Amino acid sequence: MLFGRNKKNPIKIADKGVVEWKYTTCGYCSTGCSIEVGLDKKGDAVTSRGVADADVNRGKLCLKGIFEHELFKSAGRGRVPLMRKKRFDEFKEASWDEALDKTASEIKRIQEKYGRDSFAIVSTGQIMTEEFYTLGKLARGVIGTNNYDGNTTLCMSSAASGYKRSFGSDGPPGCYDDFEHTDCLLAIGSNLPEQHPVIYYRLKAAMEKKKFPLIVVDPRVTMLAQMADIHLPVTPGTDVVLLNSLAHVIIKEGLEDRAYMEAHTSDIESFEKLVAEYDPESASRICGIDADMIRHVARTYAKAGAAMTIWTMGINQSMHGSDGVVGINNLNLITGNIGKPGGTSLSITGQCNAMGTREWSSCSGLPGYRALENAEHRKEIAEFWNVDEEFFPKERGLFMTDIFPAIETGQIKGLWIIATNPMTSMTNTARMRKIMEKLDFLVVQDAYEDVETNEYSHVYFPAAVWAEKEGCFTNTERRVNLTRNVVEPFRESKPDFWIFNEMAKRFDHSVTFPENTEGAFNEMRELSKGRMLDYSGLTYDKIEEKRGIQWPFSEDAEEGSPRLYTDGEFQHADQKAKLIPLPFVDDNERPCDDYPFWLNSGRVVEHFHTRTRTGKVGNLNKFSPTPYMEMNPDAAKKLGVEHGSYARLTTRRGDAVVMVQTTQRVSPNMVFVPFHFHECVNRLALGLLDPHSRQPAFKQCAVKIEPIVNQGAAAVRNKAARAY
């Protein structure tokens, strides 16, 4: 000691007594971090740490992953199945047999009475790929409803749609390793430090090694925008104009990769004709970025040896979401930046297994990136599953965002919701309440019985969460990674896989359902042979050993595939990528005299989606325990709205009360509200649907702001909406 005590007690440092580590993949976002969960002598999960040699996260985790082991015993978990006759009755505890029997009989009753498609299934991006595959088999091959979709319509639908339109197939062509090779990175509507902190870590590490220009397009001064070399504070909903104008400059100044375009793209002429209309001067008046800056960015991007674009919800959650993705693909196709190290269009995905559902759930088609519209695909799957080919519809049914309006008008009478919470996540909460009331039968399958959607259910299935089960997720860069079963499911909750298999037993069919997830995985491998989405070489043990493997990975492959389309061959019939002209039509709700502010929404780092998980982990939730909005202090002053007080937001749909955080991070005519909170921003949002992806434009509508005189009453109202 230098000073202090001569006689010292032993130093006490918390020791969690870990005796065993088990391998998992994080169940929050789609970065795909490998996590080891530490178990103590009693077998309790007591700690989490990033796997040291996992290529994705290299020993790191974000705060959500750091506390992920706390999920197993968190508040609000579903303990036993619950049932009730009417949604306003009290729930009664039930056995699994009772709950499953009741649900199966209700599905059959509704389908018999109103037709097969009158029962809808809305799933998620949160469960394992094997579970998605099994659910798809159940929905398409056994129950036989075409109104089956996932909540990925709220997050990645535009990306999937844009990839399909440009390249002929879904599947992000790039990877995180591209950060190490790129010479210019354009991030549009993606705030990595907040949404995907570990991907930001990879980006930052690459920039520390070799500096390259970082250009960020975002109406808000996010942390990424602050770190950027160039920040373009674009007018909300006008990314397509900016992208068209960048293409305009590149083509006009002859900076394009003409050889690549001619070899690997089609429809060049109509594309060039369209972008010719988007000169920087005209574009600047729409997108709010001055003409010189547009030229500067276009030249920087086109002249870089390899350039890449990443995007997230800033592009996807827009009326022009799919077009935005296509616009990004256009930009990279004309500069020859697809399928090469450091040159790519990389959508940064939201949910841990949004990719898995796109690949295998049969939501938008059939497993393995197959389409219902394709007769050959129908035949292949019908044979493999042993169902009548004619049982499959010949085109996809309703998207999630169209299923709810179909309930509103009575075409759909029954609904099965799996691991998603539309009462918080869908726009126009008031309309959603009316819709949910109309259901004859709603079954909610979720790890949390306090999930707000359960308010409207007749049957509740308590599901196991994350590593209470075993299976795979696919991350943003197509990496299939494994979660080992770490602990037994909480109380009587069951893995989603078990629930689907049990449900299948209650229907007459000729389909086999493997006993365990590895069995289902083997079916997927079989179905993927020879396709771009090739899983055939993957096994659980190999995945764990390699800490995740990027598909395509054929049986004879040694290493995963970091990139797609390296040979310039795309999935359209002519093996070319399409350059698609993107005329811009602006019919979004815009600020006006009555509703003078843009309303923007988004994620904060400490929360995930509707907070059913993170809202109960104190060490996460404490960073934003109650809804708030960012508002420009100058605008607040004019309205008499004070920092730290509650204010009322009103749109043409409804109102909400939030706490005000004044900051110059947002412009004087915009407010930003995190989307995680129940009875908050989605009471306000309009969410016009993208014509291609049916994804709602969560991020753009017009709002009015008023100070609240009775702050006490506002606090009471705010607290009343918070069960957690």
Added chain:
Amino acid sequence: MFKVREKEPDYAFIPNVDSPELNQYGKSIDLIKECEDLAGKSLNINGDSSIGENPNRYKQHGFYFNADNCISCHACESACSEKNDLPPHLAYRAVGYVEGGTYPNYTRLNISMACNHCDDPVCLKGCPTRAYTKFAEYGAVLQDPDICFGCGYCTWVCPYNAPQLDMTKGHVHKCNMCVDRLEVGLKPACVAACLGSALDFGVIETTPENRDQLETSIPGFPSPDITNPNIRFEQTKTLPREMTRTDSMPLRYEQDEQGRLGENSFHTKVHETGKSKEWNLAKLRSREDPLVVFTLISQGVIGAFLMMFLSSTFGPMLGFTELSIEYYPIAFPITLFALLGLETFALALSTMHLGKPHRFYRAFNNLKYSPVSREVASIAVFFNLFAAYTVLTVFSGLFTWLPTGWLQSLQTIMGWGAVVAGPVALYFMHSIYRIKARPFWNHWQVLSSFYGSMFSLGAVIVLIAFGSVAVFEGQSILPLINYVALPLLAGLVIEGFGLVRHRSDLKKNGGEGAASYYEQITTFGKTYLLRNALLFAGIVIVTLLMLLQAEGAVALMLWVIAILTIVSAAYIGRALFYVLVIPTTMPGAFFWRNKGFQEHARETGLADMPQVGVLPDIH
């Protein structure tokens, strides 16, 4: 020994690089240079007696923070809380921020801060129980919760809000530098978790790879002069000239005219937000309520004793006999005992205010450094001398067996001893508040207030005790008043003079002190005015009554009013003293470490949900 896992990435290991001999404060980085026998000892982590093999084990280590890079992802805080198994309501490391500029040229500067394991650890020096040790190993300043009795004084003196008083456990705990990881060459958990290339760690004064600066300060960071903290910064990006805080502290940071980069170029100023004058009487309550009562009673008791003892001793010489045991053979002894009782109550209150009252005896452990230890010790000396004097005086009949003259001498010795010990104790009591990290307190006004209260409240006690007897017995209270009115007035005037000077110095010196003053005239504006008015009214009424030598029912009524006025002014003033202080601490975030939100969560019941991270009740 901490187990290093296989394939641990390179970034997690502390690089073994050369360091200079002296740090920027001129102190040796080698910690065993002058005392080599400190080497080779086990840290006994969780009872493990092995010794780490870190080659730089005896060099001062410290955190390195690249403020340009921090993205406020909370990974550091979370890794720390996870490793140390901390509940949501407290954290060893916290990220706050300051922000400035105008959209879209906006800058948010995030600051992640834990313990800085200072060269001059004020926590260690301030701790009365000696729960802190600065180790020769890594220069880590570690605190032992098993020694701590939960007074929270270290949380007052630390400028970085590093020690955390855990109200649910009744003791303090804090960052342990992850010495278990250091022993095997690993960086602390927070550093290994950093996602933004912002936080680093190593031997102090060594610049990490890819970094250029070794600054000792950034905007929002308290002056390194206070504790010589072992943290170094890089901050190279141009900042807006003015940075503000998002938490409720009315502070902003303004760059000096030269617009220099680097340390000390930003000055702490008051962030005036046009708040209105309020009462906020409910907010006057705080965890320190027992100290309001304890300090006021102790000061009053010492003052009353002084007056009683001095009048007994010198009264006859001056022809004043109306305040002595001879004149009040019953009231005088009863009052002495009442004062003893009152002081016992006050001491009990201050003891119960500890997180672990049963460890109260540890208060004397750090007489060498801690003003708390000195205060407790000197109050104890006063209390014992005063008690002895009281017993000898009141029960003199019991001591007839003593040789002639001894009783008299003992009485005199004890009495005079207490007369000296009392004011000395109050001096030490005032030293407790002379904290550099708390500019509102760090002013001689604390002393003038404490001595002022000693006179005024002492006089009030004497007036109440003996005046009421005089009135009851139908005697004139004028002689008594003529004896106590001067010290009473003097006390009030000293207090008032101190307050006036305090006010002007706070405004002049700026910074957190001026921010406290801003809170005083806004959040508590009406309460503050009331206190001032009461103090002034007390002075006027007492002066008038004394000058007029008034007697009778009206005068009596006015005396009662004067006493109520004086006592209320003292109570409100002391309560304000505790709630107004704004430490030179790190900026908080909008919810986390924001005093304003914590108060709001408690008021509205949000705090009842444990995952909100605010303890529901702090009283």
